[in-house]
Amino acid sequence: MDKETPSPTKSSFITRFWKALGPPTLPTDDRGRMRMVVDNIxxxxxPTKIPESTLRWSYTWGLGGLATLLVLILGLTGTFLELNYTPRPEQAYLDILALKTNVWFGDFLRNLHHWSANLLIVVVVLHLWRVFFTAAYRDQRANNWIIGIFMLLLVLGENFTGYLLPWDQLAYWAITVGTGILSYLPIIGAPISQTLLGGPEVSAATLLNFYSLHISFIPIAILALMSLHFWRIRKDGGLTISKREDPAYNTNIKRVTTIPYLVRRELIWALIWMGILLFWAALVPAPLEGIANPEISPNPAKAPWYFLGIQELLLHLHPLIGGIIVPILVVVFLLLLPFYDADSDNVGIYFRSLRGRYLSLIAVGTSLIITTIWLVADEFFLNWNTWLPTWPSLVSEGIIPLALILLGLLILDELVKKWFKANLEERILFFFVFLFSSLVVLTVVGIFFRGPSMSLIWPWQATIH
Ligand code: HEM
Ligand code: HEM
Structure with missing residues (x-):
């Protein structure tokens, strides 16, 4: 042994004690020091080690990581865009035009911001589905599920406020339609809408309000909840895994070190997506129409695509029911999910069981058929208003159809119980898949199958007047 490096066994207790209290001994070369800083971050x-089974792509599909990457890209591109943006009606539009001509890579930054924002909604919803399908919201993870729901609402809010900022026709009318839904909320709807818009309609005050929300309150809230989300994942003992794959139950399951196994995957995933996004933003321009004109409304005037499911419901149910009560019920259903679906036996197993897989497929199929039939029937045959002319429309066009829908769902539940011998968690799975598939049908119809005056059309007939 070298004389100058005494063996640790030879150093006295006091020497080791002082060493432990003092600063850590750093590696002497720069690369070693850099590596230590990165490893520490x-x-x-x-954690230092994770079960090998959570590394599988097909478990998380990298969706939480991708959502994180998108939020970071949005923060960064948003900060640059903000340097060339004035939240005043005409100037805002001119600033967006100037991104094309006067700002280096300005157009590219806007495209990247626009597409990342839209992709974020899709990715966060898919992440919610993966968490639902692996039952990763039970026991202590209920906290993170609830935090997640608020993050989803904030992501929608951030997208909605951003939508207005280019101040073109698309932005002006989509926000007019989107905020119009609020006016159906009794008593508090009007004051909320008035506060948000800064007046009775979308105006310069709205642009300023939305801008302030967009660049301060909402992103700060998203970042705060994201930190809480990540902290909770560690506090809950990492990702959910099935008992079969949990090293605590199965001694054959290996743990691997985070560095390099997990970090390498995260880096590759981030690089692939950064590549895709850079290409996409370079090739596909974000939409921009003529400057906002409050006098000329496009026909059809549609809300942003992620609210078109709700706008479609408004065409079939009384606005208070379709625009307010049903969305609130959905959010409450999601928030309470961990409390009525709490059996922790099948956590970490996709679709709970083999029967769960079949039920999910059947739920998608029945939902596609039933929702489409209901939409077409309501459009052409069901005419509650004429059948019950003396009844208030809230009852004839709202409460009665809603009650019939709920009755239909109850009958479906009985059938699922009787025919498939499904237990509680499988029945909840069935309804979750059924309702989400309905939302997808409503949204797709709203985006592609609604033409002038919101009449049903084929997508290839679509033109905006
Ligand atoms: C901006 C939005 C979000 C971000 C950045 C985010 C990020 C993440 C990340 C990185 C993970 C680690 C594992 C994985 O990738 O699946 C995770 C796990 C988790 N997320 Fe999210 N998430 C978001 C929204 C949501 C939403 C909307 C929900 C549900 C309503 C949710 C619920 C959960 C739960 C319960 C876990 C733990 C999963 C487990 O134990 O397996 N998150 N999230
Ligand atoms: C989750 C985070 C975010 C989302 C989902 C989001 C979403 C959006 C959307 C959809 C637009 C309209 C884009 C267009 O079509 O032009 C927009 C515009 C804008 N955003 Fe964000 N944003 C986020 C974060 C930020 C942050 C952190 C800032 C600034 C600090 C910011 C600043 C801006 C500015 C200045 C515009 C107007 C310029 C433009 O329209 O390109 N954004 N945002």
Whole structure:
């Protein structure tokens, strides 16, 4: 042994005690020191070791990581866009035009911001589905599920407020239609709408309000909840895994070190997506129409695509029911999910069981058929208003159809119980898949199958007047 490096066994207790209290002994070369700093950052986010089974792509599909990457890209591009943006009606539009001509890579930054924002909604919803399908919201993870729901609402809010900022026709009318839904909320709807818009309609005050929300309150809230989300994942003992794959139950399951196994995957995933997004933003321009004109409304005037499911419901149910009560019921259903679906036996198993897989497929199929039939029937045959002319429309066009829909769902539940011998968690799975598939049908119809005056059309007939 070298004389100058005494063996640790030879150093006295006091020497070791002082060493432990003092600063850590750093590696002497720069590369070693850099590596230690990076490792330390990584290990603040991740534990040192994770079960090998959670590394599988097909478990998380990298969706939480991708959502994180998108939020970071949005923060960064948003900060640059803000340097060339004035939240005043005409100027805002001119600033967006100037991104094309006067700002280096300005157009590219806007495209990247626009497409990342839209992709974020899709990715966060898919992430919610993966968490639902692996039952990763039970026991202590209920906290993170609830935090997640608020993050989803904030992401929608951030997208909605951003939508107005280019101040073109698309932005002006989509926000007019989108905020119009609020006016159906009794008593508090009007004051909320008035506060949000800064007046009775979308105006300069609205642009300023939305801008302030967009660049301060909402992103700060998203970042705060994201930190809480990540902290909770660690506090809950990492990702959910099935008992079969949990090293605590199965001694054959290996743990691997986070560095390099997990970090390498995260980096590759982030690089692939950054590549895709950079290409996409370079090739596909974000839409921009003529400057906002409050006098000329496009026909059809549609809300942003992620609210078109709700706008479609408004065509079939009384606005208070379709625009307010049903969305609130859906959010409450999601928030309470961990409390009535709490059996922790099948956590970490996709679709709970083999029967769960079949039921999910059947739920998608029945939902596609039933929702489409209901939409077409309501459009052409069901005419509650004429059948019950003396009844208030809230009852004839709202409460009665809603009651019939709920009755239909109850009958479906009985059938699922009787025919498939489904237990509680499988029945909840069935309804979750059924309702989400309905929302997808409503949204797709709203985007592609609604033409002038919101009449049903084929997508290839679509033109905006
Ligand atoms: C901006 C939005 C969000 C971000 C950035 C985010 C990020 C993440 C990340 C990185 C993970 C680690 C594992 C994985 O990738 O699946 C995770 C897990 C989790 N997320 Fe999210 N998430 C978001 C929204 C949501 C939403 C909307 C929900 C549900 C309503 C949710 C519920 C959960 C739960 C319960 C876990 C733990 C999963 C487990 O134990 O397996 N998150 N999230
Ligand atoms: C989750 C985070 C975010 C989302 C989902 C989001 C979403 C959006 C959307 C959809 C637009 C309209 C884009 C267009 O068609 O032109 C927009 C515009 C804008 N955003 Fe964001 N944004 C986010 C974060 C930020 C942040 C953090 C800032 C600034 C600090 C910011 C600043 C801006 C500005 C200045 C515009 C107007 C310029 C433009 O329209 O391109 N955004 N945002």
């Amino acid at each position: 990584v290990l603040h986010l991740h």
